[in-house]
Amino acid sequence: MAHFTKATSVKDWLNQRLAIEKVEKVMASEYWIPKNINFLWAMGMVLAITFTLLLVSGIFLLMYYQPDVKDAFYSVNYTIMRDVDFGWLWRHIHGVAASVVFLIIYIHMFTGIYYGSYKKGREMIWISGMLLFVTFSAEAFSGYMLPWGQMSYWAGMVITNIFSLGGLHMDGLVEWIRGDYVPAQAFLTRFFMLHVLLLPLAIMGLIGLHFAALRIPHVNNQDGEEIDFDAESKKYLAGDKAGSKVMRFANDFMSKDMMVVGIYLIFFFYLVFFQYGFALDPVNFDPADGLKTPAHIYPEWYFLWSYEILRPFSVNIGLMAFGFAQVIFMLLPWLDRSPNAVPASRRGAFSIWFWLLLIDMIVLTAMGKLPPEGIFSTIGLVAALAFIVLWIALPFITMNEKKA
Amino acid sequence: MKNKEPLILVVVVAFTLLTYWLVEPFAHSQMHKHVESQNFAYADLAPIIKTGDAANGKALVTGAAACIGCHSIAKDGVPAGMDAVTAAGSYGVNPPDLSNAGALYDPKFLADLIKNPAHALNVAHKFDAAKGQMHPMIAFAGAGGDIDQEVADMVAYLQSIAVKADELTPKMAFEEACGRCHTMKYENWTQLGTKPEFKFEKESLAYDIKVLEYQEALTKYMGKLPPDLSMYFRSRNEHFLSTFIENPQSQLAGTAMPRVGVTAETAHKVIEHMADAGDTKRHERESVGKNVMIFIIIFAIFALLWKKQVWRDLH
Amino acid sequence: MHNSSRRGFMGKAFGAVAGVGVVGSLVAMKKTWDPLPSVKAAGFTTLDMSIYPEGELITEKWRGKPIFVLKKTAEMVASQTESQKARDVVVGDSHFMIAIGLCTHLGCIPGYNAAEKSFLCACHGGQFNWAGEVTKVPPPRGFDIPPFKIEGNKMILGEAGPEYQAMKDSGVTL
Numbered sequence: 001m002a003h004f005t006k007a008t009s010v011k012d013w014l015n016q017r018l019a020i021e022k023v024e025k026v027m028a029s030e031y032w033i034p035k036n037i038n039f040l041w042a043m044g045m046v047l048a049i050t051f052t053l054l055l056v057s058g059i060f061l062l063m064y065y066q067p068d069v070k071d072a073f074y075s076v077n078y079t080i081m082r083d084v085d086f087g088w089l090w091r092h093i094h095g096v097a098a099s100v101v102f103l104i105i106y107i108h109m110f111t112g113i114y115y116g117s118y119k120k121g122r123e124m125i126w127i128s129g130m131l132l133f134v135t136f137s138a139e140a141f142s143g144y145m146l147p148w149g150q151m152s153y154w155a156g157m158v159i160t161n162i163f164s165l166g167g168l169h170m171d172g173l174v175e176w177i178r179g180d181y182v183p184a185q186a187f188l189t190r191f192f193m194l195h196v197l198l199l200p201l202a203i204m205g206l207i208g209l210h211f212a213a214l215r216i217p218h219v220n221n222q223d224g225e226e227i228d229f230d231a232e233s234k235k236y237l238a239g240d241k242a243g244s245k246v247m248r249f250a251n252d253f254m255s256k257d258m259m260v261v262g263i264y265l266i267f268f269f270y271l272v273f274f275q276y277g278f279a280l281d282p283v284n285f286d287p288a289d290g291l292k293t294p295a296h297i298y299p300e301w302y303f304l305w306s307y308e309i310l311r312p313f314s315v316n317i318g319l320m321a322f323g324f325a326q327v328i329f330m331l332l333p334w335l336d337r338s339p340n341a342v343p344a345s346r347r348g349a350f351s352i353w354f355w356l357l358l359i360d361m362i363v364l365t366a367m368g369k370l371p372p373e374g375i376f377s378t379i380g381l382v383a384a385l386a387f388i389v390l391w392i393a394l395p396f397i398t399m400n401e402k403k404a
Numbered sequence: 405m406k407n408k409e410p411l412i413l414v415v416v417v418a419f420t421l422l423t424y425w426l427v428e429p430f431a432h433s434q435m436h437k438h439v440e441s442q443n444f445a446y447a448d449l450a451p452i453i454k455t456g457d458a459a460n461g462k463a464l465v466t467g468a469a470a471c472i473g474c475h476s477i478a479k480d481g482v483p484a485g486m487d488a489v490t491a492a493g494s495y496g497v498n499p500p501d502l503s504n505a506g507a508l509y510d511p512k513f514l515a516d517l518i519k520n521p522a523h524a525l526n527v528a529h530k531f532d533a534a535k536g537q538m539h540p541m542i543a544f545a546g547a548g549g550d551i552d553q554e555v556a557d558m559v560a561y562l563q564s565i566a567v568k569a570d571e572l573t574p575k576m577a578f579e580e581a582c583g584r585c586h587t588m589k590y591e592n593w594t595q596l597g598t599k600p601e602f603k604f605e606k607e608s609l610a611y612d613i614k615v616l617e618y619q620e621a622l623t624k625y626m627g628k629l630p631p632d633l634s635m636y637f638r639s640r641n642e643h644f645l646s647t648f649i650e651n652p653q654s655q656l657a658g659t660a661m662p663r664v665g666v667t668a669e670t671a672h673k674v675i676e677h678m679a680d681a682g683d684t685k686r687h688e689r690e691s692v693g694k695n696v697m698i699f700i701i702i703f704a705i706f707a708l709l710w711k712k713q714v715w716r717d718l719h
Numbered sequence: 720m721h722n723s724s725r726r727g728f729m730g731k732a733f734g735a736v737a738g739v740g741v742v743g744s745l746v747a748m749k750k751t752w753d754p755l756p757s758v759k760a761a762g763f764t765t766l767d768m769s770i771y772p773e774g775e776l777i778t779e780k781w782r783g784k785p786i787f788v789l790k791k792t793a794e795m796v797a798s799q800t801e802s803q804k805a806r807d808v809v810v811g812d813s814h815f816m817i818a819i820g821l822c823t824h825l826g827c828i829p830g831y832n833a834a835e836k837s838f839l840c841a842c843h844g845g846q847f848n849w850a851g852e853v854t855k856v857p858p859p860r861g862f863d864i865p866p867f868k869i870e871g872n873k874m875i876l877g878e879a880g881p882e883y884q885a886m887k888d889s890g891v892t893l
Contacts, residue, residue: 038409088685180758181782241717255714262704273693285639290783301427366426658844
């Protein structure tokens, strides 16, 4: 057994047993961050804060929510919104954060793509991040079922129908997922379980992995600069704080993180109190009715681009395109054949590719919500094809890229 | 090295706003047709030109026009001929008590309603006289004199007994103008009135059965059971509710809901009551919201100052 | 050397045994997700087709949806057009209109007017005739027909028999 001495302080007592000083160094004070990064690098902290908001508000909603098809709508719209003191606040925070978290995820993702932060040595950061995106999507979808409103019911119906896999007619699989022929009690209870237990566990595990994947390759920087972290950190510790190219995670970078978080929270709480309609769809304030389809069925905005890739094609081709869209981002580190881990602006053709992809995804998002008629369905088809072509073209564009 | 952060911020904000505009205001403008409010002018109805005489109106309403054959007037002590459930069985829906009709409804609408109910209610498409389908309210064909004068008198009488506009609460407006067809469960409202507290389950169930019987007759009359309105304030927007109340056909062609002919003031109160039911904590949300915004701005300022201090050594 | 390869073998064998346990648990978990017997039993509705009166609409329920059953009168049968015959369901010597009772526009439940032998949807005014065809827009197509199988005088809803398959293949129903 290790040798323990009489502790001189509480800190010393803890230090002997948990090595808290060492942990503090590894996690914070000697976790070195390059100085040449901008506020986009704070999106990780913004996401952590948003996830915390979701977790905390979720805990209080869980205290009153009833996962029963007869009571769910009432427990949300009457009990939580009218009876429970500040119940409305938790619900608004939860609903708005669930939507905004995807905005930040997309910014975070496109930041990674722009600065090449998925390249050699950082592949696991990218993959764990994409896995987080997938689990967050599942978490958002399962949560959307719980108020058991019209959109919950019909989105549940339409999305689970995708698993019949078109021409394969796997109705058995759909019924297995639902536990019934239509979304009903079994469906609601299992999605409740997924939403409050299994998926949050998976998310927390993946967040751990995502952070761990960052520790060895270190954070990328905005200039594509190769930094000798050992030498630079020695310089910093020797007192040359200004001359070193790196800084401590805490408090140096953390103070900037918190500044960005502060500005973000102004935006976030404005949405919570005054502009929540985009996240709490009015249609979902009608109770679920299996005998009445809403006039327009559309997913939440963050699923629209992939929904639109599914929609303009015939059933089978649409499903293949949809499947393609789901996995292709995961393969980015290998589809990008260039070793240059520098900003897109210095990568010639890749820069054009980046902006085209971003614009194409915004077009897909818009068309995914609009009714699929006339010009909108044509634009949707073109944008969906463009998405596929862009990804197929990526290896060829990057293959001959000059060393930057 | 120049600071690129302002440019990056502009790019991020611009793309975010563009996406927001596309999926929210623009997409919704394409999905829902826009109906302009007519400010409850009811321009298709003829104005009342004659000056009404309330005393004469009372004589007509309680006499020759035979209104009280079906309608009660609680204010004047005229009771209902039958209970609500039986009335719904006979007419499809319980005929309203006329005590406050003069305050709830537009006078032009009342005048037109008396002369030609299906026209005023905008439900002529549901009643084909050739097939013997008649609106349950019988049109007033005149009591022998000048029919326009008689109608003006009746409207004057209804206005004279009704509550003053400022005494009409949102709750009253909703219950009297909408509550015979629509329930509002979150306010404990059924088509038979506010459900009382019962001591015994048996009595409570007996009441529910009476409501169901009423709803059965109503469903037969309307084609489908009119929806519960508890959450309609949040499931529809205010503009939709207002224009829908003004003229249901404008938003939902072919709908079984009649034009109810309320005044702009009454419609406003009805919507306020719907907000009380469906968005009960909106006042609290606004005041808490303001305080949180003030706090969070202070929070951001302190974060900024802390960052400035920490980073002074780093440059 | 001998020892370590033996240890390696036992390690793998232990892994294999553990794997059997994992597979077994996965089977149990999969089965726990299956629809309950009570749900499955409710997925098939058997109708006795001999009890329906002629010319009267009866609404049955199948998998949470209303099912219209209308036994056609002799004059209806005699007046059927080709397209109406394609939707006709014959059990014994009786002819039926069988349909999912939801308007194909937005899924409201249309009401049946016995005098006019037609359906009117109260939501947006769509109309259907007694054969289930759409006669007035907005509905895009006639009533959908649920999967059915005829067995003597009985009809099983939820199972696709040859008559239903033929209708599906010819595009009479979705």
